Amino acid sequence: MSQFSDQQKREALARLLDDPHLEGAERLRAFLTYIVEEELAGRGAEIRGKTIAQDVYGRDPAEGVDPENVVRVDARRLRQLLELHYEGIGKHDPIRLHIDTGGYRPRFDMAPENREKPEQANVRNPWLPFAAFTLGGVVGAILAVYLVQNEPAVVQVPVSENNISSDPNLVQRAAIYEKSPAALQAFNLANQARSMIFPIFDRPRQLLVLSVFERVIELDPDYFGGYAGAAQASATLAVLSAPSDEKDTYAKAAMEFADEAVRLSPDQAWSQSAKSWAYFANRDYEAAITLGRRASKLDATDGAVLDFLGAVALFSGEFEEAVEIADRQSLLGSSNQRFANRNLSGAAHFHLGDYHQTIESFEAAKQFGDPLSAPSLAYATAAMSALGLEKEARAKLAELERAWPDAPVDMMLKNIHSEEANAEAVVQQLTQLGWEKPSNLRSDNQ
Numbered sequence: 001m002s003q004f005s006d007q008q009k010r011e012a013l014a015r016l017l018d019d020p021h022l023e024g025a026e027r028l029r030a031f032l033t034y035i036v037e038e039e040l041a042g043r044g045a046e047i048r049g050k051t052i053a054q055d056v057y058g059r060d061p062a063e064g065v066d067p068e069n070v071v072r073v074d075a076r077r078l079r080q081l082l083e084l085h086y087e088g089i090g091k092h093d094p095i096r097l098h099i100d101t102g103g104y105r106p107r108f109d110m111a112p113e114n115r116e117k118p119e120q121a122n123v124r125n126p127w128l129p130f131a132a133f134t135l136g137g138v139v140g141a142i143l144a145v146y147l148v149q150n151e152p153a154v155v156q157v158p159v160s161e162n163n164i165s166s167d168p169n170l171v172q173r174a175a176i177y178e179k180s181p182a183a184l185q186a187f188n189l190a191n192q193a194r195s196m197i198f199p200i201f202d203r204p205r206q207l208l209v210l211s212v213f214e215r216v217i218e219l220d221p222d223y224f225g226g227y228a229g230a231a232q233a234s235a236t237l238a239v240l241s242a243p244s245d246e247k248d249t250y251a252k253a254a255m256e257f258a259d260e261a262v263r264l265s266p267d268q269a270w271s272q273s274a275k276s277w278a279y280f281a282n283r284d285y286e287a288a289i290t291l292g293r294r295a296s297k298l299d300a301t302d303g304a305v306l307d308f309l310g311a312v313a314l315f316s317g318e319f320e321e322a323v324e325i326a327d328r329q330s331l332l333g334s335s336n337q338r339f340a341n342r343n344l345s346g347a348a349h350f351h352l353g354d355y356h357q358t359i360e361s362f363e364a365a366k367q368f369g370d371p372l373s374a375p376s377l378a379y380a381t382a383a384m385s386a387l388g389l390e391k392e393a394r395a396k397l398a399e400l401e402r403a404w405p406d407a408p409v410d411m412m413l414k415n416i417h418s419e420e421a422n423a424e425a426v427v428q429q430l431t432q433l434g435w436e437k438p439s440n441l442r443s444d445n446q
Contacts (some may be wrong), residue, residue, distance in 0.1 A: 004095060004108050007370070008095055009036060009039070009095070009097075009108055010109075012096065013032065013033065013036045013135070015090060016032060016081075016090070016097060017029055017032070019081070019085050019089065021085065022080050022086060028074060028077060028078055028081070029099065030056050031052060031071075031075075031078060032078060034055060034056045035099070035104055035106050036097070037354040039105065047104045047105050048104070049104065050068060052104060052281050053068055053071050054271075055068060069295040069352045069353055070354050071104070073320065073323050073327075073349075073352070073354070073357075075099060076323075076324050077206035079101070081096065082099065086111075089223045094110070095108055095111070096110070098110055112133075113276060117373040138234065139415060142211070142377075145341060148442070152302055173187070182219045182220060183219070186219035186220035186223050186226060187214045187220075189212060189215065189216050190213065190216045190225040190226055190229055192212075193209050193212040193216070194225075194270075194304055196208070196209050197209055197229075197236070197304070198371040199343075199371035199372060199373035200236045200239075200340075200373075201374060201375055201412055202373060205231075205239065206236045206237050206240070207237070209229070210230060210233035210234060210237065213229035213230040213233060216230075217230065222264065223259075223264075224261045224265035224270070224271055226265035227257045227261035227264065227274070228257070228258070228261035228270045228271050228273070228274035229274070230253075231254045231257035231274075232274050232278075232308070234250050234251075234253045234278075235250070235254035235258075235274075235277045235280065235281035236281075237250045238250035238251040238254055238281040238282075239281050239416050240412070240415060240416070242411065242415060243394075250281070251278075251282050254277070254278040254281050255278045255281075257274070257278070258271075258274045258277075260277070261274050262274075267296035269295045270304070271295075272291050272294050272298060273291075273292060273295035273302075273305045273308050273309070275302070276288045276289070276290075276294075276312060277292075277311075277312070280311075280316070283418070285312075285316040288316065289309075289312055289316060289318065290311035292308060293309065295308075295309065296309050300328075303329055303339045303341075304339070306325055306328070306329045306341065307341060309338070310322050310326050310329070310344040310348075313325060313348075314344050314347055314348050314351075315336055315417050315418060317351075317417075319349075319351045319352050320348075320352065322344055322347075326341040326342070326345035327341075327345060339370065339371075340370065342361050342362070342368065342370050342373065343361070343362065343365050343370060343373075343376050345361045346358045346359075346360075346362040346365065346379055346383075347379050349361060350379050350382065350383050350386075350425075351422060351425065355383040355384075355386045356387070358380065358383035359380060359383050359384060359387075362376060362377075362380040362383075363380075363398070374403070374404040377403065377404075378400060378409045378426055378427075378430060381393050381397055382426045384396055385429040385430070385432060386429055390433075393429075394433055394434075396437055397430065401435075406438045408437065408438055409426075409427065409435075413427065
């Protein structure tokens with residue numbers, strides 16, 4: 001590493017700190033700066049998770065949790081960020097910084113040779129968002145369920161190739177319209193309904209979404225998206241239901257819908273993600289995580305696919321993987337009231353014992369308008385209680401009870417977690433604060 005001067009290494013660090021993905025991520029910025037400065041001071045070989053936890057985060061092992069958990073998770077996030085940086089705006093950085101797996105010491109090397117010249121490069125945004133989901137789109141999706149008989153005819157205004165050639169979404173829609181106007185209507189309706197799936201703990205929402213996807217199937221029986229969406233909504237209803245014939249019926253329907261989606265389009269990430277969630281509903285957690293990972297490899301920028309993989313990992317007890325998935329989605333810039341990555345990250349951090357990060361994640365989710373549910377507030381409350389912040393925890397519990405007075409949080413969590421002990425870890429903190437189970441527990445309240 002002596003081939004580079006200290007100035008060159010600091011310049012490499014500065015380029016990383018200027019990356020928009022690190023904007024507002026003060027802890028990651030401090031981590032990165034610390035390890036580089038330690039390396040420049042000749043102490044690179046002495047960098048350990050314990051020293052980072054103490055020197056950067058001010059975490060004391062006496063707090064009762066393993067502070068190095070936080071360091072391991074943040075190191076993984078930084079490795080993901082480095083990958084994104086050097087694939088995107090840092091593609092032509094002359095010197096690259098690496099944090100090799102298994103340690104925290106920074107390593108510097110030259111950029112690979114034979115790269116495209118900067119003036120010819122088109123640095124593209126690594127996150128390709130879904131089409132905007134406007135208020136009109138929401139109304140349209142709901143009306144599609146209840147006003148099918150009064151549905152107006154689809155009117156298509158001709159669009160020239162010159163106008164659409166620069167927009168892949170318009171090209172796609174024009175191609176679908178050539179199949180039939182109904183096919184385009186099904187495609188648009190499916191995308192609208194897909195963005196309504198989260199939060200998953202809202203049973204009436206899932207019933208509505210399922211009916212919309214059933215309408216999509218009616219409009220275009222050959223479109224895989226209708227079956228994939230119906231599979232995910234049915235599976236969610238199965239996971240939210242207590243053991244019963246109804247639960248079994250939803251779980252069976254989810255697998256049947258998912259099988260059809262995979263039959264129609266096996267190479268689509270959404271199809272594989274739907275079957276993953278269907279396996280989860282049928283309590284085959286190994287198959288669920290395997291197919292979820294496959295789906296994320298088919299399309300690593302699909303926020304909904306990442307959300308479901310994160311949910312499978314979280315509720316199967318793979319907490320570090322859930323954090324990794326959620327944080328990669330955050331680095332891709334995937335938020336705006338449709339994705340659940342911050343909520344998933346907060347819950348996973350709770351089970352890793354990082355209660356500070358749990359609170360930070362749920363506060364960020366609230367500020368960004370991410371999906372919110374009773375379990376979200378339950379996790380935030382439990383984290384505050386675990387830290388001994390009794391006043392703040394009681395205030396948050398009161399907020400939970402005002403917003404969802406009849407929510408059977410314990411049943412919600414126990415139905416969805418593969419291990420009841422993980423659900424109980426949250427419920428126990430609530431109980432200590434005085435939370436009581438609703439007296440009118442019914443399966444249709446879940």
